[in-house]
Amino acid sequence: MQSASVDIVQAGKTFGSHIALAPIDMEIRQGEFMTLLGPSGCGKSTLLNMIAGFVTPSSGAIRMAGADVTRLPPYRRKIGMVFQNYALFPHMTVADNLAYGLKMQKLPKAEIRAQVARTLEVIKLTKFADRHPRQLSGGQQQRVAIGRAVITNPQVLLLDEPLSALDKNLRGSMQVEIKEIQQRLGITTVFVTHDQAEALSMSDRIAVMSEGRVRQVGTPDEVYERPSDGFVASFLGDVTRIFGRLTEIRGGAAVILTEAGPLRLPEAQADLVLGQDCEVFIRPEHLTLVPDGQPAMLRGTVAMRIYQGGHFDILVDHPGAVGGHILLRLTDREQAAQAEPGRQIGLHCDPKNLRAFPSA
Amino acid sequence: MTRSSIFYWFVTPAILLALLYAAALSCILVFSLREHVPGSLVVGGWTVENFSFLLRPLLIAVFSDTALICLLTALATLLVGYPIAYALVRVRSSFLRATILIIAITPMFTGEITRTYSWLLVLGNSGFINAALLQLGLIAEPVQMMFTLPAVVLVLVHFTLPIMVIILATAISQIDPAYTKASESLGAGPLRSFWHVTLPLSAPGLIAGIITCFAWTFSAFATPQLIGGGKVNMIGNVVYQIGISSFNFPLAAVLSLAGVLFTIVLVGLMRFALRPLDHIRVG
Ligand SMILES: Nc1ncnc2c1ncn2[C@@H]1O[C@H](COP(=O)(O)OP(=O)(O)O)[C@@H](O)[C@H]1O
Ligand SMILES: [Mg+2]
Numbered sequence: 001m002q003s004a005s006v007d008i009v010q011a012g013k014t015f016g017s018h019i020a021l022a023p024i025d026m027e028i029r030q031g032e033f034m035t036l037l038g039p040s041g042c043g044k045s046t047l048l049n050m051i052a053g054f055v056t057p058s059s060g061a062i063r064m065a066g067a068d069v070t071r072l073p074p075y076r077r078k079i080g081m082v083f084q085n086y087a088l089f090p091h092m093t094v095a096d097n098l099a100y101g102l103k104m105q106k107l108p109k110a111e112i113r114a115q116v117a118r119t120l121e122v123i124k125l126t127k128f129a130d131r132h133p134r135q136l137s138g139g140q141q142q143r144v145a146i147g148r149a150v151i152t153n154p155q156v157l158l159l160d161e162p163l164s165a166l167d168k169n170l171r172g173s174m175q176v177e178i179k180e181i182q183q184r185l186g187i188t189t190v191f192v193t194h195d196q197a198e199a200l201s202m203s204d205r206i207a208v209m210s211e212g213r214v215r216q217v218g219t220p221d222e223v224y225e226r227p228s229d230g231f232v233a234s235f236l237g238d239v240t241r242i243f244g245r246l247t248e249i250r251g252g253a254a255v256i257l258t259e260a261g262p263l264r265l266p267e268a269q270a271d272l273v274l275g276q277d278c279e280v281f282i283r284p285e286h287l288t289l290v291p292d293g294q295p296a297m298l299r300g301t302v303a304m305r306i307y308q309g310g311h312f313d314i315l316v317d318h319p320g321a322v323g324g325h326i327l328l329r330l331t332d333r334e335q336a337a338q339a340e341p342g343r344q345i346g347l348h349c350d351p352k353n354l355r356a357f358p359s360a
Numbered sequence: 361m362t363r364s365s366i367f368y369w370f371v372t373p374a375i376l377l378a379l380l381y382a383a384a385l386s387c388i389l390v391f392s393l394r395e396h397v398p399g400s401l402v403v404g405g406w407t408v409e410n411f412s413f414l415l416r417p418l419l420i421a422v423f424s425d426t427a428l429i430c431l432l433t434a435l436a437t438l439l440v441g442y443p444i445a446y447a448l449v450r451v452r453s454s455f456l457r458a459t460i461l462i463i464a465i466t467p468m469f470t471g472e473i474t475r476t477y478s479w480l481l482v483l484g485n486s487g488f489i490n491a492a493l494l495q496l497g498l499i500a501e502p503v504q505m506m507f508t509l510p511a512v513v514l515v516l517v518h519f520t521l522p523i524m525v526i527i528l529a530t531a532i533s534q535i536d537p538a539y540t541k542a543s544e545s546l547g548a549g550p551l552r553s554f555w556h557v558t559l560p561l562s563a564p565g566l567i568a569g570i571i572t573c574f575a576w577t578f579s580a581f582a583t584p585q586l587i588g589g590g591k592v593n594m595i596g597n598v599v600y601q602i603g604i605s606s607f608n609f610p611l612a613a614v615l616s617l618a619g620v621l622f623t624i625v626l627v628g629l630m631r632f633a634l635r636p637l638d639h640i641r642v643g
Pocket of ligand 2: 044045046
């Protein structure tokens, strides 16, 4: 079966008077890895279950490969689904779990056996075919869940926070495995997570959601480098926010007056009107140390230097910043050595990397 | 208070009760080993003769009838109780859930005699069902329902239903609804999902429910006495007849002991027969 595109057309969901999902439009392309990213309760699962057919939209429509499936129950949609706690059938062996979907399609026994053997190879669990799920480690259970979801060749693969039950190391390697299987099969995939690092590393595109709305849809570098609003900018990656007010627009540059003096940035990067209160967003990796005695964009006293293995996180006291600190990330050990706690340092950021959004 | 003194506070009543039961059982054991003196309440010398009565066809028939009634009751209760228990766990509306719970559980709070007499009003020749059928002209003569085996089973089902529902509902509530979702996502409709996933995962409850109902009805007395009216006899009724009508306490004691042993053995056998289902552990 061909994997399919998914079109979500003005689909929304209300529970009583509570709007779990405001009507949204989204187009998931054939073979694409789309991630729904957002904090808990923002409506990710609701949207995913709407695509699966477990939640009936209060308005709008869902199309798969162009066909309207809005009223189809899940078992008539050609989906594969992976659940947060895997939901492997505890009374069946690994092989029986894998065979389940094929049995429901009433395939011949020999055909089922061959496909199960092939899938066991893909998920590297051939030796474990006769075990029951509870005799497997978390990572192995995860692989069975993925195998069971893709063995029927579904049009769409849906995963609801599939990695959140695993410890951090395993999560990393499972991310790679899921991505590999997905690319090998070329299957349209919708992946739900609240972990921005996971979203950035795995997705073709990310839909950033908050409070039942989609804030931005874009490739990982689009949503990270060119966030459409302050929520997206602060939800993905680390960021320092500095309070200010737009005081002047001249010659394509916006001037924002902050406690640390005026900051200049290209007008296109400030979605503001004159006189509006705003926050300037700076990524920690975009800040550099300025040699002593030279003019700096920002100044402050180093409050803390945190060793992170591959890099150092430096917290610099600054009254204009949300939380009172500017975050700076240094990979160079010699530079980091200069940023000694208690020392006054100057910081610079290329204006093209500054973003300003209205205050929340 | 130390931990061990609290322990004794809790355990002492249990020990006293256990001793009381042990004493009663020993009395019965002693009676079973004494000679019966016809026409007298006083028993004679020591003997094991009484136990040979157990092999009489009449008594063997009573035992197998009792086992049959208990088995039918357990299975019928299971069939009636499962949908109720399922609804109790999975119905969304809390009002509906409370209603189901109340209807299912109330039989537990009515006395056995009251409950049985109200069935007389329903099943009797001039009872509710016959009156209604006659009125509607569906039958010309009242249908004989009292004093039949189905009637005894029916009333026993009413008796065991609450405990079955509680046991099954507990088991079903342990089943993560995500299993049903997983099954449906793999192409199985609600019926097939139920058959392949929910039902097998209810196995711990099915086993516990059947065994409990079986053992519980084995000692039934008032129901077969009143509804069976001497035509359908269970062990309890025969013990009563032998003990109270013919004053043969030794034989009544033998029958009681045999009943207890028979239950234990049958429950053990059932447990063994259902062992293949044991590997099912939910969650
Ligand atoms: N069956 C339901 N009944 C009522 N409210 C619900 C139901 N399912 C979800 N919600 C609400 O809808 C919102 C979105 O939920 P969900 O999609 O599960 O969020 P997420 O998966 O992003 O954490 C939440 O506020 C949640 O409480
Ligand atoms: Mg969720």
